[in-house]
Amino acid sequence: MNRSAADWVRLSAFYALVAIIIVVSIFPFYYAILTSLKSGTAIFRVDYIPVDFSFKNYATVMTGRNFIRSVVNSVLVAGTTVLFALFLAVTASYALSRVRFRGRALLLVTILGVSMFPQIAVLAGLFELVRFLGIYNTPWAMVLSYTIFTLPFTVWVLTTFMRDLPIEIEEAAIIDGATPWVIITKVFMPLLWPALVTTGLLAFIGAWNEFLFALTFTISETQRTVPVAIALLSGASEQEIPWGPIMAASVIVTIPLVVLVLIFQRKIVAGLTAGGVKG
């Protein structure tokens, strides 16, 4: 085989690999969309390309069984959790990244440790706390419990981000007599926006997808978040699983996420790797 032929083989093998990666990544979601557009018995026929375009399943989901209520719950819970975590994390990260004090490294590792917690280990204790506070079966139970994974993560990423900001800006502010609070709100906040968007988005996705706490701390259908609603979506009878509406609901809650992720691609990748590799 001459050189150009070998190159050609190598190149086509490479593009074949690329094609496989793309198909495997996208196909399940594509198939969910395809299934959600079928109605009646068409759903039991395997198709590889879309032939039916019926929105009946979407209508079923939107009109029945508190689905919209679940979406609203999820948005409220995830939104509140993110705001809460960001507020606590910005001030804490300033202290962790800019002020030298004893035990700082230990504190950072402890925070990281909390984010790696098996959530089941706190479930019993949190259940008691949630009952004690009287917030069982309310969105507040989720807002409280989601802090356990959103807060360590936001603190961690914002701390690594702030460490990289030039120290000169802060020194100039100190010379001008600015207090730490003023430094955070007036000097750091404008620089922090990109990092805040990234961490906020990742925390939002985490809260939006959470299942264990949401399943355990809610009992009535009206209080459920989207993942619980989809997991427990049932048909007229026990045996009959309503695949069409389940796929429609799945597509409805996934499309906004996919759109967000594709828009903020670069930021998300930066945020994910800052939490992992650089840390």
Place this chain on the structure above:
Amino acid sequence: MANRNNSRPIGRELDLEAQRRRAAFLFLAPMIIALFCVAAWPLLRTIYFSFTNTSLTDLYGGEWIGFDNYLRRRELSSGRVVWRGTLADPAWWNAVWNTVRFSVISVFFETVLGLIVALVLNAEFKGRGWVRAAILIPWAIPTIVSAKMWAWMLNDQFGIINDIFIKLGLIERGIAWTASIDTAMTAVLVVDIWKTTPFMALLCLAGLQMIPRDIYEAARIDGVHPVKVFWKITLPLVRPALMVAVIFRMLDALRIFDLIYVLTPNSKATKTMSVISRENLIDFDKFAYGSAQSTLLFAIIAVFVSLYIWLGRVNLSGEGNR
């Protein structure tokens, strides 16, 4: 810093430092209190519950029973000795085995496939942005949704996976992937690997991009074979990033709950420690027993993390390299 010190009285400088430190503690306090309330306190309570006979309906009515939830020796009237408690419970050890098997296999495949995808993304080619966008989709899909999507694709009668396999002549009759004891674990592994490989790939890619390009250039000029370049240059240099990524994934895999709860409910072949703990805690009203199991899971993970950090000398705080 030094020349600024000269130009200003020492006393004021110390004052400023003290003021900064005071402010730091004030800033840290809310976060520490919040984490104490949602992490440390509930954990301590879970551990406490595991030594009592508390029930779900009467959280404050439990009595201290020592290690009975873990292991208890009981002598029957016939004189035979039986052991009770989690540590003598075959269902628990089945869950431990399932969890370990799931974690090791899934993390292994995710690391290998993630590295391959990362190497592809690290190459310069047209349409790279599209590939990166495509692999972000499995990551962005909620776990519950991907579990449902795959449950449908793996359906025994109408699933597309069986259809593909039958058309390719690999199988004759549809397989009940999620329901059958033999294939349930495979199904869970496939879905988890599908969903999490992108995350691994992105972490690996970040590690790969930190390798200076001129090293490859030098290797190419010296005529080193690409395979050798991978084993001798790429892998050693990407190892630190890979170590951190593997520990993150491993910890995540050890606590898996949602995917298994939805994809293969009540299957003995896939029930993990988290699943069995929650089942006892909430569904079976064996609150204290479930607490003991979740305490054990916590202990296992804590030991694993300490060992890993100690053996791998992983610098997690990121302070040293600055």
